[in-house]
Amino acid sequence: MHFFVTGHTGFKGAWLVLLLRHRGHTVSGLALDPLPDALFERAAVAGELANDFRTDVRDSAAVKSAIAESSPDVVIHMAAQPLVRESLREPRLTVETNLLGTLSVLEAVTATPSVRAHVVVTTDKVYRDVGQANGYPEDAPLGGNDPYSASKAMVELLTHAWVDSFSPCPTATARAGNVIGGGDISRDRLLPDLLAGLSAGRTPLIRYPDAIRPWQHVLDAVSGYVLLAEALLDGSHAGGAWNFGPDPHGFATVRAVADEVVSLWGGGASWRTDTESHPRESHVLTLDAGKAREQLGWAPRLDLLTAIGWTVEWQRRCTVEPSAGVTREQVARFDA
Ligand SMILES: NC(=O)c1ccc[n+]([C@@H]2O[C@H](COP(=O)([O-])OP(=O)(O)OC[C@H]3O[C@@H](n4cnc5c(N)ncnc54)[C@H](O)[C@@H]3O)[C@@H](O)[C@H]2O)c1
Known part of the structure; x- marks a missing residue:
């Protein structure tokens, strides 16, 4: 099977490409160049x-010709500006990349007859923030209190309107939780901030330690996207929206995750609360993944402690072993 992945030079993209390759699939990608020291380079994904x-995903003609030239069976669209705080600094770039980028991919997929399944990746942040502690189901109202979240809610509306208007190939949206795993270098995310500080011998500063998030390992999230694509391909499911979040025990505070990371790091490592004032973030964010569990048979393979353990292990081992081998070994272990 030939998968076309947008955002393949990013954190999730690199893991998704390696998982698909491990399963014997052909993969093509479209994205911007990787950031310096990105997993894409470290794990030799190219x-x-x-x-x-x-290619810039906003360039609709270039996206159309890349997908036509590759002639894939499946498209998984992940290219995005994915950070809330960056969206407050760069709201126009965020909306253009996320919304118009998705429009480019929808147009390209509709124009390419080989494509038989399309998964559009959004986020747990698409839901209207009402502090629901037991998980937002797929039919909870959309919302978004910042440009990133709103752009992804707009992506949901656009994608489902596109399906209704133009009857393209089977198309679904996928919403995952806060993803952790080796090799994430994004600013303003908990694990990258913690591990960069600990690796440099500093005491990391953490924002909003009491905020609750649905944590999950990156391989659990991307394997959900693949399972969804396969269900679209074999016709067992027609589309719609799908949550891929952790079991409820994966809903945990930032504090609990940070405590586990420093404890695994050892050597008396610790973290401190960042007391500067920061833009508001939702206090409670959780996902109900019951639909994917019941209808696709998807379930997370790694619980929260294991997901944190694999992430710290990746960081530790990659200081003494080639990252390419460590990353592929974790992919193989996940699928064993
Ligand atoms: N990491 C998480 O916790 C998380 C949670 C929920 C949803 N998501 C979603 O998953 C997807 C992947 O996120 P990630 O964590 O891998 O992000 P990332 O920043 O590591 O990667 C983003 C990717 O998008 C590409 N990209 C950005 N702007 C582009 C443009 N103009 N044209 C072409 N490509 C462009 C980058 O080159 C990169 O390949 C995003 O859609 C994000 O919103 C991530």
Whole structure:
């Protein structure tokens, strides 16, 4: 099977490409160049690709020709500006990348007859923030209190309107939780901030330690996208929206995750609360993944402590072993 992945040079993208390759699929990608020290480079992902397009997803003609040239069976669209705080600094870039980028991909998929399944990746942040502690189900109202969250809620509306208007190939949206795993270098995310500080011998500063998030390992999230694509391909499911979140015990505070990370790091490591004032973030964010569990048979394979353990292990081992081997070994272990 040939998968076309947008955002393949990013954190989730690199893991998704390696998982698909481990399962014997052909993969093409479209994204911007990776950031310095990105997992994509460290894990030598480029060598796995049939096509590697470095194209701005807002360039609809270029996206159309890249997808047509690759002639894939499946498209998984993840390219995005994915950070809340960056969206407050760069709201126009965020909305253009996320919304118009999705429009480019929808147009390209509709124009490419080989594509038989399309998964559009959004986020747990698409829901209207009402502090629901037991998980937002897929039919909870959309919302978004910042440009990133609103842009992804708009992506949901656009994608489902596109399906209703143009009857393209089976198309679904996928909403995952706060994803953790080795090799994430994004600013303003908990694990990258913690591990960068600990690796540099500093005491990391943490914002909003009492905020609750649905934590999950990146391989659990991307394997959910693949399972969804397979269900669209074999016709067992027609589309709609799907949550891929952790079991409720994966809903945990930032504090609990940070405590576990420093305890695994050892050597008396600790973290401190950042007392500066920061833009508001939702206090409670959780996902109900019952639909994917019941209808797709999807379930997270790694519980929260294991997911944190694999992430710290990746960081530790990659200081003494090549990251390419460590990353592939974790992919193989996940699928064993
Ligand atoms: N990491 C998480 O916790 C999380 C949680 C929920 C949803 N998501 C979603 O998952 C997807 C992947 O996130 P990630 O964590 O891997 O992010 P990332 O920042 O590591 O990767 C983003 C990818 O998008 C590409 N990209 C950005 N702007 C582009 C543009 N203009 N044209 C082409 N490509 C562009 C980048 O080159 C990169 O490949 C995003 O859609 C994000 O919103 C992530």
